[in-house]
Amino acid sequence: LAKTTQPISMDSYEGQEVNITCSHNNIATNDYITWYQQFPSQGPRFIIQGYKTKVTNEVASLFIPADRKSSTLSLPRVSLSDTAVYYCLVGPPRGSNYKLTFGKGTLLTVNP
Amino acid sequence: EAGVTQFPSHSVIEKGQTVTLRCDPISGHDNLxxxxxxxxxxxxxxxxxxxxxxxxESGMPxxxxxxxxxxxxxSTLKVQPAELEDSGVYFCASSPKGGTNDPVYFGPGTRLTVL
Incomplete structure (x- = not known):
């Protein structure tokens, strides 16, 4: 599976828009890009998945350029409760029941 | 609908002891x-x-x-005998059978401490 690279940590203030970029230069044609969120003392939780261009749901937006070698998770107007580790994964789409490969993730700290 | 549950939430054991972790997946999920x-x-x-x-089972150490x-x-995951390097957080996850659009759902994890 393609290796991903993302910032180790980021800080923001409440109400800001946060963008976390992930690099995946070796992404395969069939790979999807998936983001998970993990709060302390909890397991990872699926946030969003996309293949190309832009995907938006009630939690976040995912921007994927044409070359798909990177992606950006956008969290609008973050709150303190958005403090968590965010993981970028590449691989088969959800529902394919394939093992997930996690990287180190990005620790997002939202400050008041 | 209940999520994935795990028991215990935290276990502290001594090196050489046995520990069994339990996972209850979401009802009806074939994949664990x-x-x-x-x-x-x-x-x-x-x-x-x-x-x-x-x-x-390619990831079993x-x-x-x-x-x-x-x-x-x-499901249960037994570690026997436990070693210091086994300390960590063990997550269980489940998902429905293939062909759905559901992601994998994770439990809260069991923190294992081996002394």
Whole structure:
């Protein structure tokens, strides 16, 4: 599976828009890009998945350029409760029941 | 609908002892996975059940680890004998059978401390 690279940590203030970029230069044609969120003392939780261009749901937006070698998770107007580790994964789409490969993730700290 | 549950939430044992972790997947989910994160490392895949059968156990670290899923419902992960390097957080996850658009759902994890 393609290796991903993302910032180790980021800080923001409440109400800001946060963008976390992930690099995946070796992404395969069939790979999807998936983001998970993990709060302390909890397991990872699926946030969003996309293949190309832009995907938006009630939690976040995912921007994927044409070359798909990177992606950006956008969290609008973050709150303190958005403090968590965010993981970028590449691989088969959800529902394919394939093992997930996690990287180190990005620790997002939202400050008041 | 209840999520994936794990028991215990935290276990502290001494080196050489045996520990059994339990996972109850979301009802009706055929796929059950075990992952773990040891200190300072990434979350790593251990194994994957489809119902009661082991689909992929390529991530199991050694033969001190034994996972079972009798009847295709809940699963146990036994570590015998436990070593210091087994300390970490063990996550269970589940997902429906293939062909759905559902992601993998994770439990809260069991923190294992081996002294």
């Amino acid at each position: 996975y075990w992952y773990r994160r040891v200190m300072g490392k990434e979350i790593k895949f251990l194994l994957h059940f489809v119902k009661e059968s082991k689909q992929d 050694n033969n001190r680890f034994l996972a079972e899923r009798t009847g295709g419902t809940y």
